[in-house]
Amino acid sequence: MSNVSFILDNGACTAKVGLSTASPKLVPNCIMKAKSERRRPFVGSQIEECRDASGLFYILPFQKGYLINWDIQKTVWDYIFSKEQCSANLSQMPLFITEPHFNFPSIQEAMTEIFFEEYDCQSILKINASGLSCYHYRNKNPTAKCCIIVDSGYSFTHIIPYVNGVKVKDGIRRIDVGGKLLTNHLKEIISYRQLHVMDETYVINQAKEDSCFVSQDFYKDMNTAKNKLEINPIARDYVLPDYTSLRRGFLRQPEAPGEQQTLRLNNERFAIPEILFHPSDVGIHQIGIPEAIVDSLKACSEETWPHLLANIVLTGGNAKFPGFRDRVLKEVRSLAPSQYSVNVVRPEDPITYAWEGGKLLSRDSRLSSMIVTKEEYEEEGQAICYERFDI
Amino acid sequence: MAARESGRIKDAYQKRVLDEAARKRRQRKALEALEQDNFHDDPHADLVMSKKVPKFQESLDSRGAGRKKKTKSAEYYKQRFRKTFAQLVEEELNFNRTPPNYASAQAPASRFPDRHFCAVCGFPSNYTCIPCGARYCSTKCLGTHLDTRCLKWTA
Numbered sequence: 001m002s003n004v005s006f007i008l009d010n011g012a013c014t015a016k017v018g019l020s021t022a023s024p025k026l027v028p029n030c031i032m033k034a035k036s037e038r039r040r041p042f043v044g045s046q047i048e049e050c051r052d053a054s055g056l057f058y059i060l061p062f063q064k065g066y067l068i069n070w071d072i073q074k075t076v077w078d079y080i081f082s083k084e085q086c087s088a089n090l091s092q093m094p095l096f097i098t099e100p101h102f103n104f105p106s107i108q109e110a111m112t113e114i115f116f117e118e119y120d121c122q123s124i125l126k127i128n129a130s131g132l133s134c135y136h137y138r139n140k141n142p143t144a145k146c147c148i149i150v151d152s153g154y155s156f157t158h159i160i161p162y163v164n165g166v167k168v169k170d171g172i173r174r175i176d177v178g179g180k181l182l183t184n185h186l187k188e189i190i191s192y193r194q195l196h197v198m199d200e201t202y203v204i205n206q207a208k209e210d211s212c213f214v215s216q217d218f219y220k221d222m223n224t225a226k227n228k229l230e231i232n233p234i235a236r237d238y239v240l241p242d243y244t245s246l247r248r249g250f251l252r253q254p255e256a257p258g259e260q261q262t263l264r265l266n267n268e269r270f271a272i273p274e275i276l277f278h279p280s281d282v283g284i285h286q287i288g289i290p291e292a293i294v295d296s297l298k299a300c301s302e303e304t305w306p307h308l309l310a311n312i313v314l315t316g317g318n319a320k321f322p323g324f325r326d327r328v329l330k331e332v333r334s335l336a337p338s339q340y341s342v343n344v345v346r347p348e349d350p351i352t353y354a355w356e357g358g359k360l361l362s363r364d365s366r367l368s369s370m371i372v373t374k375e376e377y378e379e380e381g382q383a384i385c386y387e388r389f390d391i
Numbered sequence: 392m393a394a395r396e397s398g399r400i401k402d403a404y405q406k407r408v409l410d411e412a413a414r415k416r417r418q419r420k421a422l423e424a425l426e427q428d429n430f431h432d433d434p435h436a437d438l439v440m441s442k443k444v445p446k447f448q449e450s451l452d453s454r455g456a457g458r459k460k461k462t463k464s465a466e467y468y469k470q471r472f473r474k475t476f477a478q479l480v481e482e483e484l485n486f487n488r489t490p491p492n493y494a495s496a497q498a499p500a501s502r503f504p505d506r507h508f509c510a511v512c513g514f515p516s517n518y519t520c521i522p523c524g525a526r527y528c529s530t531k532c533l534g535t536h537l538d539t540r541c542l543k544w545t546a
């Protein structure tokens with residue numbers, strides 16, 4: 001077997017895709033329709049060809065983090081594997097595909113069927129994205145026996161403890177807060193407080209990415225944000241794109257209203273990411289990330305605690321909020337048993353960290369015992385996948 | 392507080408109070424809204440051809456070495472694997488009740504008390520609106536709340 005594989009980290013919002021010999025491409029995992037372009041929908045990265053992304057309508061394959069709309073997913077996968085994107089010959093190389101934790105059996109089986117029967121895959125490896133992140137981390141930190149992967153993505157946030165590279169299933173925690181909820185909440189409060197932006201998911205998601213940060217002292221920042229503009233270092237204006245002279249919005253110092261349409265962002269800048277730490281702020285009665293890390297820890301045997309706490313890895317798009325790592329560290333430090341040291345790592349690119357783990361895994365000599373080949377599938381059916389893959 | 396404003400607040404407070412069930416319904420609706428993919432309708436809904444998405448014909452040739460295979464349509468897979476999220480959760484409840492599973496992995500409630508924020512301005516709040524239970528921080532915000540939300544879109 002050649003050691004080139006195709007890696008598809010199939011996120012609910014963004015698919016991270018590419019040959020293991022190349023760099024990952026980020027492809028929106030959806031079909032989008034624009035008000036301005038009535039002739040065609042945009043599949044995946046085709047959205048870059050859209051001149052005016054205002055009022056963009058989304059059709060997503062995933063619901064609540066699980067693959068539900070197979071026609072949409074098939075269309076996006078066809079696009080990803082086409083010459084337009086990656087042009088992979090799947091009958092000649094292994095395909096790595098990620099699935100969410102506790103993926104429902106009928107989705108798992110549908111995935112297997114579609115890849116072997118529709119895409120003619122030579123062999124597949126199904127794994128959680130956090131499994132690839134764990135592999136990546138252990139590859140770079142060979143002495144780390146254990147780690148806790150925090151995967152905070154579009155649909156939800158998972159905390160997954162790994163001991164010697166094996167996930168501790170009883171310790172997995174899911175918080176039903178992800179980037180989608182944060183963007184929708186930001187849309188809601190901006191629409192109520194200043195400008196109707198309910199139809200502008202695309203733009204407000206960018207505003208969130210460009211403006212929000214994780215507070216290190218929440219009530220102190222709340223007090224600061226109450227100050228008038230001259231002595232308020234938090235308030236900013238977000239200049240909205242008009243798609244003639246400006247394609248992406250940007251953050252700037254507050255100014256008197258001028259030609260450009262702007263949003264005034266103040267406590268919104270840190271109250272939005274705060275939901276990851278306090279889901280109850282929006283009425284979701286679940287613990288936030290630091291508490292969930294400690295809850296997850298306590299489901300593991302006590303001898304692993306020092307190793308787990310010393311290797312906490314933050315992945316997924318929400319890990320990109322400035323201040324995220326420091327806040328997680330501070331709170332886990334205060335909640336965890338004080339005799340153990342706590343170390344929290346935010347990789348340089350928390351979005352592609354899992355994909356890069358797949359790239360490293362593709363060169364592993366044990367790979368051939370981890371995959372399921374088309375011959376095995378034809379002989380043993382779905383059973384061999386349940387046996388070999390731990391989803 | 393202006394006399395007019397205090398009179399208006401008194402009026403609102405005398406009218407009626409949402410019961411617990413209505414408040415729960417409202418809260419559930421708010422959470423459902425946070426899950427929505429789109430707030431508006433499909434801008435191409437009126438187009439007959441809008442279901443036709445581009446086909447990526449090239450991919451078919453590169454797929455199998457020489458063996459031309461008929462590929463199935465997106466619509467085929469939609470029908471073949473049709474199951475809603477609710478059905479999947481229900482299936483798991485019936486067939487895979489032993490944790491760990493989707494249900495058991497859900498993070499539990501916090502042992503820390505809830506924090507409260509003004510429904511209007513988002514700053515920390517100390518007061519609760521009597522008719523609907525929303526939080527507010529000042530008479531100014533309460534006035535805005537009564538004028539805009541409070542009982543205005545009662546479910």
Ligand SMILES: [Zn+2]
Binds near residue numbers: 514529
């Ligand atoms: Zn207020």
Ligand SMILES: [Zn+2]
Binds near residue numbers: 520542
């Ligand atoms: Zn009210």
